[in-house]
Amino acid sequence: MDDKPVDKDYILNELNEIHKLDYNYSDGRILGSMCTEAHPFAKEVYCKFLDTNLGDPGLFKGTKLIENKVIKSIGELLSIDEPYGNIVTGGTEANIMAMRAARNHARKYKGIHDGEIIVPASAHFSFKKAADMLNLKIVEAELDENYRIDINSVKNLISDKTVAIVAIAGTTELGLIDPIEEISKIAFENNIYFHVDAAFGGFSIPFLRSMGFDLPQFDFSLEGVCSITVDPHKMGLAPIPAGGILFRKEEYLDVMAVDSPYLTVKTQSTIVGTRMGASSAATYAIMKYLGKEGYSKLAEQLMDNTKFLKEGLEDLGYELVCEPELNIVAFNHPNMETNVLAQKLEDLGWKVSVSKCPVAIRIVLMNHIKKSHLKELLEDLKEII
Ligand SMILES: Cc1ncc(COP(=O)(O)O)c(C=O)c1O
Numbered sequence: 001m002d003d004k005p006v007d008k009d010y011i012l013n014e015l016n017e018i019h020k021l022d023y024n025y026s027d028g029r030i031l032g033s034m035c036t037e038a039h040p041f042a043k044e045v046y047c048k049f050l051d052t053n054l055g056d057p058g059l060f061k062g063t064k065l066i067e068n069k070v071i072k073s074i075g076e077l078l079s080i081d082e083p084y085g086n087i088v089t090g091g092t093e094a095n096i097m098a099m100r101a102a103r104n105h106a107r108k109y110k111g112i113h114d115g116e117i118i119v120p121a122s123a124h125f126s127f128k129k130a131a132d133m134l135n136l137k138i139v140e141a142e143l144d145e146n147y148r149i150d151i152n153s154v155k156n157l158i159s160d161k162t163v164a165i166v167a168i169a170g171t172t173e174l175g176l177i178d179p180i181e182e183i184s185k186i187a188f189e190n191n192i193y194f195h196v197d198a199a200f201g202g203f204s205i206p207f208l209r210s211m212g213f214d215l216p217q218f219d220f221s222l223e224g225v226c227s228i229t230v231d232p233h234k235m236g237l238a239p240i241p242a243g244g245i246l247f248r249k250e251e252y253l254d255v256m257a258v259d260s261p262y263l264t265v266k267t268q269s270t271i272v273g274t275r276m277g278a279s280s281a282a283t284y285a286i287m288k289y290l291g292k293e294g295y296s297k298l299a300e301q302l303m304d305n306t307k308f309l310k311e312g313l314e315d316l317g318y319e320l321v322c323e324p325e326l327n328i329v330a331f332n333h334p335n336m337e338t339n340v341l342a343q344k345l346e347d348l349g350w351k352v353s354v355s356k357c358p359v360a361i362r363i364v365l366m367n368h369i370k371k372s373h374l375k376e377l378l379e380d381l382k383e384i385i
Pocket residue numbers: 034089090091092093095124126168170171172197198199200231243
């Protein structure tokens with residue numbers, strides 16, 4: 001730290017220079033991110049609520065009311081009238097909260113102390129962090145030939161130590177939706193906590209379904225579903241950080257509650273203490289501003305771009321590893337190693353990511369990627385081969 005105060009302009013210049021090292025979403029070159037540029041209105045509202053602290057909701061009653069309203073609005077999209085939950089920092093924290101709720105619930109009501117969680121091999125690595133922090137053992141369910149969780153594998157892995165089963169609505173690598181209805185039945189019949197990770201798909205599947213896209217049911221309308229992760233900072237267009245965790249019953253928050261003596265409320269169930277109210281306010285604002293109509297249009301545009309890229313790639317002789325269900329396209333070329341292709345794209349200034357299972361170039365068609373960018377990308381892919 002400097003000994004003496006430094007002039008604001010000097011600091012801003014320095015920061016602006018360093019900021020230039022960052023990629024901009026608007027360049028359309030970021031092809032592997034599940035985040036995107038937040039909506040300007042959401043950013044405006046975020047700044048107004050910067051000082052609010054939902055860790056001490058008695059002091060910020062208005063902002064707490066906003067968080068409750070957002071959770072209720074997201075709940076409405078997920079077929080539940082009275083959800084319980086919070087706006088948190090992202091999908092990771094939401095998944096950790098869900099696993100903590102499941103573990104504590106099983107400990108209290110079933111006496112399980114060395115719990116296991118069954119997660120698909122395609123699960124996001126946040127479940128590894130959750131298992132590590134919560135002293136749970138991960139039991140990995142196999143995927144079927146279409147890269148979705150294998151139902152029989154889940155059945156076979158259930159034991160008297162299972163505290164939760166997890167399935168995904170919009171896998172990180174391929175954007176696929178697991179057979180959630182079937183897993184929900186299995187979890188319900190076995191009285192096991194069932195969590196759906198819809199961090200990626202949560203802000204698009206409900207809108208696509210209501211527009212007639214043929215996507216499976218994944219939400220609280222399925223009786224076995226106990227909690228859902230949905231991230232406003234992905235397709236919800238809220239500023240980072242904004243994740244959402246919704247629970248079917250209040251008792252899942254209760255089993256996580258610890259006394260919070262010096263605060264305005266007696267107990268706290270969230271993982272973090274001091275936490276941003278700005279994320280709730282910004283999510284509330286953008287959900288109201290866009291409405292179902294706005295989000296439906298956006299989701300449809302993303303699927304339209306997905307179709308455009310898929311067809312363009314196939315015309316050039318590239319092979320998709322699966323039919324896209326949401327806005328992710330993963331592909332290879334039959335005559336080129338994936339890593340070689342990835343490097344060639346990087347050399348041309350594209351920021352791509354490579355999926356592991358299966359190995360493929362993975363493009364997430366987020367809102368900052370326009371058709372014009374896709375045309376340039378397809379031109380480059382044509383040159384490469
Ligand atoms: C399915 C899924 N779950 C959880 C996460 C973690 O979200 P975050 O990076 O916001 O913590 C991601 C991130 O991409 C994801 O795709």
